[in-house]
Amino acid sequence: MLARPGFLHRLREEWAENQLAYWLLVPSILGFAIFLVFPIANMIVTAFSDVDIMAHPTHFGTFQNFIDLAHDERMPMIIRQTCLYAFGTVLIEVIIAFPLALILNTHFPGRSLAKALLLIPWAMPYAVSAITWKWIFHGQMGSLNYLLSEVGIIKDYVVWLGNPGTAFAAAMFVEVWSSVAFMAITFLAGLQGIPPHIYDAAKMDGAGAWQEFRDMTVPQMRNVFMIVTLLSIIWAFRSFAVIWILTKGDPIFRTDIAATYLYKLAFEFRHFGQGFALSVCLFVVLTLFSVIYTRLLGAQEGA
Amino acid sequence: MIAKETPGMLTPRMIKLVGIFGLLIPVLLISIFPLIVMISTSFKTSQEVYIPPPTFMPRAPTIQNYLDIWRVVPLGTYFWNSLLIGLGSTVASLVLAIPAAYALARYRFVGKSVYVLFLLGIQMFPPIVLILGLFRLIASLNMLDSLVTIVVLNAIFSLSFNTWMLMGYFMTIPPEIEEAAMMDGNSRVGAMVRMVMPLSWPGLVAVAIFSFMNGWNEFTLPLTFLQSQDKLPLTIGLFKFVTRFKVEWHQLMAASFLATLVVVVLFMLVQDQLTRGMVAVSEK
The missing domain is CATH 1.10.3720.10 (MetI-like)
Incomplete structure (x- = not known):
């Protein structure tokens, strides 16, 4: 079908012209193929196989792992928590990050210091941040209880990581704390990318600050806004270290999300089959997001 | 609105700055809070960490932890x-x-x-x-x-x-x-x-x-x-x-x-x- 006259010739021409480019790409393509594409394929095949206790697939061609997963009585809870965690943290991040970006886009003394301090949570190793917050949330000796009781907000010390509600809120808080700066900085870049002459025109028309914001800033920021929000949702979906260190899903799976639960299924309960099935589900969800994301980027570029 | 008409004392720019810092400072404090707690705790003795009541800043700072770890x-x-x-x-x-x-x-x-x-x-x-x-x-x-x-x-x-x-x-x-x-x-x-x-x-x-x-x-x-x-x-x-x-x-x-x-x-x-x-x- 491809052997149209001249096709081979064109192929040879392409090769002659761009030979070096292909050679330069070989190492990275090999790397991706072995350590990324192959494990993904392997994961999908294994999810549809009988899996023994050593994680080896023994017999391909079954939906049993997915059926077992669907019958896992904890799954509805895990799904609910995963969605709440991902969408909830991102919603809070947007609410904080957008005003923050607007502030950072104005001129005030100490602006670069503020930016640098704001980025510290993002630069700190995830693991270390989570460990430190665990200490801050500590029931008897933690600084949070101490500060809140000094100020008079609480009378009795709260075991923050011991109650399902507060533990989940704490995990969400730490996620927001560590990601919000990146979102703010990205919004800021978007704001700075708005051509200033747009505002000049609005000023000439006598638009007030709010009108200017609503009619000029918001529409200009729509694409950036959607892309960054989507990216953050994806990041929150795959969040693992924060919860694993802070609560490890405790108490009684009430702070588990898909990422931590699949790890438990596989490496703690040795239900490898269900672990693979859940991995594939998470993979499919992230792929969908990823497709929307690349589409949005394409639209952005085309605009 | 009233402040805007008060000459000298509260200019619109000052009001804006107060607003900016009023929003920014709490966010920045929360951003660096773990770092402060980390540093403060690292200079405390084990008694200070484990015997209530907790303290915020170390009472008797020591570098012992940095030697012991x-x-x-x-x-x-x-x-x-x-x-x-x-x-x-x-x-x-x-x-x-x-x-x-x-x-x-x-x-x-x-x-x-x-x-x-x-x-x-x-x-x-x-x-x-x-x-x-x-x-x-x-x-x-x-x-x-x-x-x-x-x-x-x-x-x-x-x-x-x-x-x-x-x-x-x-x-x-x-x-x-x-x-x-x-x-x-x-x-x-x-x-x-x-x-x-x-x-x-x-x-x-x-x-x-x-x-x-x-x-x-x-x-x-x-x-x-x-x-x-x-x-x-x-x-x-x-x-x-x-x-x-x-x-x-x-x-x-x-x-x-x-x-x-x-x-x-x-x-x-x-x-x-x-x-x-x-x-x-x-x-x-």
């Missing part, structure tokens, strides 16, 4: 392993990313757009989603409990971002520079190494530091693939410390502060470039 846990080994993982990942990732980025920046070849889309797409898949597939692969390659595994996987997982960022850098360098070098008798690769590399060192440094931080901060991969105590990096070493029955928080915070110091200092050095790069990649 090296004996309590093999902190030196953890540091060394984190360093090896960080440096190894950086080198491996650059070796793979530089040629790929150069090819993407300079050539228009068949399949380029597919490769670019692929790069964008795989950014979404972090270790945790693929961890079981990776586990099977690493086990069958007999590469469990090896630092090389962590280095290779880290390199692969930061490769897409690094390629993107370097591609952007290479594109800012006019191709005429290589053409001139090739006229002088250099090969294409020679021209790239001799002319393009030196010109793009700010990009190379930013990417190198990003890869190093990625390696230094990585948690999921070493948690899954490393077992031996003498191979653990800081993130896992400190995590193991926190899962003990009785946690020595004052010592743990001292070790945490040292682990943080390294990356935060590195981060501050390239903060502007790195954030610009991250922003550019996410928005393209």
Whole structure:
């Protein structure tokens, strides 16, 4: 079908012209193929196989792992928590990050210091941040209880990581704390990318600050806004270290999300089959997001 | 409104500044709060940490914890392993990313757009989603409990971002520079190494530091693939410390502060470039 006259010739021409480019790409393509594409394929095949206790697939061609997963009585809870965690943290991040970006886009003394301090949570190793917050949330000796009781907000010390509600809120808080700066900085870049002459025109028309914001800033920021929000949702979906260190899903799976639960299924309960099935589900969800994301980027570029 | 008419005292600009700082200062305090707690705890004695009531600032600051932690846990080994993982990942990732980025920046070849889309797409898949597939692969390659595994996987997982960022850098360098070098008798690769590399060192440094931080901060991969105590990096070493029955928080915070110091200092050095790069990649 491809052997149209001249096709081979064109192929040879392409090769002659761009030979070096292909050679330069070989190492990275090999790397991706072995350590990324192959494990993904392997994961999908294994999810549809009988899996023994050593994680080896023994017999391909079954939906049993997915059926077992669907019958896992904890799954509805895990799904609910995963969605709440991902969408909830991102919603809070947007609410904080957008005003923050607007502030950072104005001129005030100490602006670069503020930016640098704001980025510290993002630069700190995830693991270390989570460990430190665990200490801050500590029931008897933690600084949070101490500060809140000094100020008079609480009378009795709260075991923050011991109650399902507060533990989940704490995990969400730490996620927001560590990601919000990146979102703010990205919004800021978007704001700075708005051509200033747009505002000049609005000023000439006598638009007030709010009108200017609503009619000029918001529409200009729509694409950036959607892309960054989507990216953050994806990041929150795959969040693992924060919860694993802070609560490890405790108490009684009430702070588990898909990422931590699949790890438990596989490496703690040795239900490898269900672990693979859940991995594939998470993979499919992230792929969908990823497709929307690349589409949005394409639209952005085309605009 | 009234304040606006009061001459001298409260100008609109002052009101604006009060508003800005009123919103900004609480956010900044929460941002650096863990760092403050970490530092403060690390200078406390064990009595001060464990006998109520808690204190905020150390009553009798001591550097004892910074001396003790090296004996309590093999902190030196953890540091060394984190360093090896960080440096190894950086080198491996650059070796793979530089040629790929150069090819993407300079050539228009068949399949380029597919490769670019692929790069964008795989950014979404972090270790945790693929961890079981990776586990099977690493086990069958007999590469469990090896630092090389962590280095290779880290390199692969930061490769897409690094390629993107370097591609952007290479594109800012006019191709005429290589053409001139090739006229002088250099090969294409020679021209790239001799002319393009030196010109793009700010990009190379930013990417190198990003890869190093990625390696230094990585948690999921070493948690899954490393077992031996003498191979653990800081993130896992400190995590193991926190899962003990009785946690020595004052010592743990001292070790945490040292682990943080390294990356935060590195981060501050390239903060502007790195954030610009991250922003550019996410928005393209």
